[in-house]
Amino acid sequence: MMMPGALSGIRVIESTQHLAGPSCAMFLADMGAEVIKIERPGQGDASRILGKLQNGESPMYTVLNRNKLGMTLNYKDPRAIKIFMELASESDIIVENNRAGVMDRLGLGYDAVRQVNPQIIYASLSGFGQSGPYRDRGGYDTIAQGMSGIMSATGNPGAPPAKAGVPIIDIGTGLFTAYGILSAYIHRQRTGEGQYLDMALLDCAIAFSMWESAAVFSGGEVPSPFGSMHRRNQPHGAFKTKDGYFCIAADQQHHWKRFCELAGLEDLIDDPRFATNRDRVEHLDDLQAAMEAALVHKTSNEWNDILSAEGIPCGPVYRYDQVFDDPHVQHRQMAVDVDHPKAGRITMTNTPLKLSQTPGQVRMPAPTLSQHTDEILRRLGYDDAAVAQYHDEGVV
Structure with a gap:
């Protein structure tokens, strides 16, 4: 049974593609907002062709665009602009991720929309924001990771710069934007004022680096790659075992002492090299070599049983094809099956938002291209003849 969403009754227009913008709108949709995703006629979101297609549908697109209605508009046609503005006049939020200035040139920017809806909350996501010397550049997750310092501090010592294994800046910018939108919505409830959000991938990447930047600002070290190891706490990272690698976080002194006892490394407890966290x-x-000399005699599963039974924080290093077999992950229902009209039954990552009264939910699959165009046009008052005409003439 589907429970009412916390954002039920809020309407969002999404004019985005790729990852950052769609993820932002997905976060809102998962919490119950009605999201109308607008795509280009005949082509759609660029992510529709990514990955191994299932009956022509991309698994990347289907997870990012679940819980949304889908329509197409040809922004080169003034009639499509009129339709957008009609939707905007009845909506609460707009999310777009074109390059800076594109929506303004189309007549669909914040200044134009607030003429028909002064309370609109309008969020623009771009690589470098709407101001500054780089505003006209295209931006991607990888570029933001490089320019923010993240890439320089990721990977193994002495190896080339490495990006994070998941698109943390795209998804993180989506999260930051959703957080900003909800803050603006609360402000609007109090004052009646809408407002504009200028969100940049680079800004959000730098915000993710607050911990590392603090070291630089304080005159400390410039962070460098540490592999899986923690820069300031040890032992804390992925250590080699008999059959792979295993994560151990025994940096608190009582955990460190008990780990040494369980691993047969009692001699390390009084070793001055490892006496305190700073020493380690x-x-x-030296610490990693000493630990792994003992850890390689048992499998990761054996160490998991031994250490977790004693309350020492630890866990396996899974491949993605192993994650969803874990009984705890299954209990937490972090994978969900969805029936899609073209792709059939598909499995995707579930929302982690487990609110007691209004949890996040996957209520419906991602739309096929233009799936809800006719429904939305009729909702705006267009009759069957006008809808058919707009299809024939490439307006939608």
């Missing part, structure tokens, strides 16, 4: 960080290479 300073002598990380």
Whole structure:
């Protein structure tokens, strides 16, 4: 049984593609907002062709665009602009991720929309924001990771710069934007005022680096790659075992002592190189070598049983094809099956938002291209003849 969403009754227009914008709108849709995703006629979102297609449908597109209605508009036609503005006049939020200035040139920017809806909350996501010397550049997750310093601090010591294994900046910008939108919505409830959000991938990437930047601002070290190891706490990272790698976070002193006892490394407890956390960080290479000399005699599963039974924080290093077999992940229902009209039954990552009264939910599959165009046009008052005409003439 589907429970009412916390954002039920809120309407969002999404004019985005790729990842950052669609993820932002997905977060709102998962919480019950009605999201109308607008795409280009005949082509749609660029992510529709990514990955191994299932009956012509992309698994990347289907997860990012679940819980949304889908329509197409040809922004080169003034009639499509009129339709957009009619939707905008009845909506609460607009999310777009074109390059800076594109929506303004189309007549669909914030200044134009607030003429028909002064309370609109309008969020623009771009690589570098709406101001500054780089505003006209295209931006991507990888570029933001590079320019924010994240890439320089990721990977193994001495190896080339590495990006995170998941698109953290695209998805993180989506999260930051959703957070900003909801803040603006609360402000609007109090004052009646709408407002504009200028969101940049680079800004959000730098915001993710608050921990590392603090070291630089304080005159400390410039963060460098540490592999899976923690820069300031040890032992804390992925260590080699008999059959792979296993994560151990025994940096608190009582955990460190108990780990040594369980691993048969009692002699390390009084070793001055490892006496305190700061000592262990300073002598990380020696620490890792000493620990792995013991850890390689048992499998990761064996160490998981031994250490977790004693309350020492630890866990396996899974491949993505192993994650969803874990009984705890299954209990938390972090995978969900959805019936799609073309792709059939598909499995996707579920929302992690488990609110007691209004949890996030996957209520419906991603739309096929232009699936709800006719329904939305009729909702705006267009009759069957006008809808057919607009299809024939490439307006939608």
